[in-house]
Amino acid sequence: LLRELVRAARDQGVSLLCLPEMCLTGYMLEDLVQWPQVTERAWESLEALAEDTGETAVFAGLPVRVGGLLYNGLALLWKGKVRGVTLKRFLPSYSVFYEGRNFTPWRGRETVEVKGRPAGDLLYRLPFGDVAAQICEDAWVWPQENLSLLLQAEILCNASASPFSLFKPDLRRRVIQSTAERMICQHVFSNLVGLDSARLVFDGGAMVAGPQGIAAEGPLLHPEPWKLVTAVVDLDEITRLRSENTTFREAYSAQRENGRVGEVLDLRGEGEGRFLPPTEYPLPETGSFFLEGGDRRGGGPGAVEEALDQLLDALVLGVRDYFHKAGVFRKFLVALSGGRDSALALLAAARGAALLPGPGSPKEKVARHVEARYLSGPFSSAATLEAARGLCAELGVPFARVSIEKEFDLARSALEEMAGGTPPSPLALQNAQARIRGAMMLGWANTVGGLILVTSNLSEVAVGYFTTGGDNQGGFSPLADIPKTLISRMLERAAKRWGVESLEKILELAPSAELAPDQTDEGDLMPYEVLDDILYLYALKKLRPDEILGVLEAKHPRAGKERLQAWLERFLFLFDANQWKREQSPVALKLLYLDLDPKTGFRYPVLKGDRKKGK
Known part of the structure; x- marks a missing residue:
């Protein structure tokens, strides 16, 4: 034998x-x-x-x-x-x-x-x-x-x-x-x-x-x-x-x-x-490398749901305790875009507020301690507005729509004047909208004693897909350690676990900053599933680019090697080029093994030699 x-x-x-x-x-x-x-x-x-x-x-x-x-x-x-x-x-x-x-x-x-x-x-x-x-x-x-x-x-x-x-x-x-x-x-x-x-x-x-x-x-x-x-x-x-x-x-x-x-x-x-060649690298049974590890034992959906529940509970607990132990805030403030990140931030704020000590029922605490604003711009859609409004109504969060279009028109004219008559670039116009929103949120926070929850996720932080002086402005960044694909799965789980029906409409919408016509996040970057795989394999596992490409070929065969190579090179360039942005990020909650926060688990040079072709 x-x-x-x-x-x-x-x-x-x-x-x-x-x-x-x-x-x-x-x-x-x-x-x-x-x-x-x-x-x-x-x-x-x-x-x-x-x-x-x-x-x-x-x-x-x-x-x-x-x-x-x-x-x-x-x-x-x-x-x-x-x-x-x-x-x-x-x-x-x-x-x-x-x-x-x-x-x-x-x-x-x-x-x-x-x-x-x-x-x-x-x-x-x-x-x-x-x-x-x-x-x-x-x-x-x-x-x-x-x-x-x-x-x-x-x-x-x-x-x-x-x-x-x-x-x-x-x-x-x-x-x-x-x-x-x-x-x-x-x-x-x-x-x-x-x-x-x-x-x-x-x-x-x-x-x-x-x-x-x-x-x-x-x-x-x-x-x-x-x-x-x-x-x-x-x-x-x-x-x-x-x-x-x-x-x-x-x-x-x-x-x-x-x-x-x-x-x-x-x-x-x-x-x-x-x-074994990189194409034989163990692929995640859960679909996400970030959900591998621990005692999976082929536990299937139950094991995944348990992991997502832990993440949701840790997120709520962290948000509540930051607000309560700081002792200086009266309200959670969220710039609600109708997208996934701000929806998860608002959900955490609402559930965290319901757990705050003090008088009143959980519903009364949410109404008293949480508010959201939809800051509509020239490219905001009716779909995201209704998704944001529906989530606030279901959670019992006070909501209002505030337009930034007048401020944007003024900013566009001022930018052109500053450039000596040269029209602002498309990127400058996108960032201007984010900075107007950031300034308005900060002013609102000063007025009501609010804690602004920054809604950038780990995927965005990795490649610098946020605006310095704009959507990274706030007092606490609870999602900065959660990749986009995991945020989507957490929302799916939250909808089922807590019966939040309005999340379904949000999950139906393609992720978009809505800063330009027909803009989507994945169109600007790459599919989030690919981005998050590269992030995991490069930043956490420290694999070489050629090894990462082999793993991507095995996990995403329909994309083709040439396209995967281009996405990999783009990620590596953006990852290196945006450390200066990460250095300016607000205090962030750590929930995963990977941590890109320069103040805690990630020391990375701002200047890093030749960044061409993702070397």
Whole structure:
């Protein structure tokens, strides 16, 4: 069965396979392990199994003898050879376990030999990455003497023989996931399945966990003799996360000072490794990279709804607390455009106001503490006006339409005069409308003691699609950390969860700043779905442009490579060119892992060399 499993993994192009603890002999050997032929036959089976490995590196568990003492071992097999044996450090001798009766715990700082191979604490430098292993109980003990070695591993494999008991799988999952988060690594867990020695039922449940969630997980208590659970992982991301994380770097340096433990086996010269092209980058099952991570487990719509609910609740809580704890505002003020961003900002303000302390019902608090204005310009549409009016009516928010057309005409004439008779450019006229609105909102806030909610989203912030001195003017920017595609999904969820029917009309409208005839956001930029994918892959994952293009080709095949290349180059240029705008943004709420706020999580040079062609 093991050879069948190894061949299946090899044929599927698996780079690393982790088999369970004691898989060659069974876990519950009891005193049978004292017979010398048991370890001898196990080693013979190990060498036979190695013949089937090819380019697939395989960990396999077995008992081994060192100087007459028995150890619980985990051997690495690769390209037909046994390369080394990791020895178990912590032997459970409680409950149903009594490994200490026969096995010796490994406590050495140097390595020993088993059949001429190094044994002890080992790190393998393989062509695809650095790999270390633990055996079952070793994953439950923290910290360990060999931590300096383990912290070098990009992939940490845990081979287990963990028997089933009610609720234990959930506990085990938490341990595996927390190790991946704490050590910033890919953590691979394997387990026996089925009845062993008449008493213990092993439940399987193999998984691959990364710092941001479970990447793959196998079924529990499956009747088949084995299940191959695979995941594609990005080891460059491990390198990036570790380099960005000061706590990890400090912990690693501290452990290095404790001295060398174990041995590093460099096998990189013996192969090239199997690296998938960018077109094979794992695509999000949810449709959005920003909704991946955490414990998705293929949870489908329920898991997505839970994530969106958390975002909505965090948004409402953040808006309410900023208003309340500042202690200087009497009203939330929103420039309501009839579009998605201002609709979500108004919804957060209304629900936040309803939760404010003080007298009155929730409806009375909303009417007292929230107001909205539709500042219509020469290109505003009846559709957005009615959408804005309908949302305010449903939420119980005082609403009024105020025209800026007279002010715009004056501004256009003044701009032409300032330019010596040259008519203002189309961009200048668009920005003039935004700045008039911004000035009017600030004046209104001064008059009524209001907190202006800025409605720019993360996608706009990334590419500078907002007007300095215009729609970025205000006291708090609650949406600046939420990409446009996620805002749309949050509104869809809010409409369903809270029964806000007027949101449906807003979601039917194409996103537009309405600053020019027939203008749309996506016409000015690119499809938001593509923009947000590039934003995630470039700003968060730090992929190279050529890698991003490969992912885009896989996710958006109908767009065509040439168009995707043009959109990518445009994004990269705009991202670099607009850091000066981001430096002037108001205080923003942080809700996602990615943060472009220069005051908190994103330090980026304003001047950045050659910006041509998205280099």
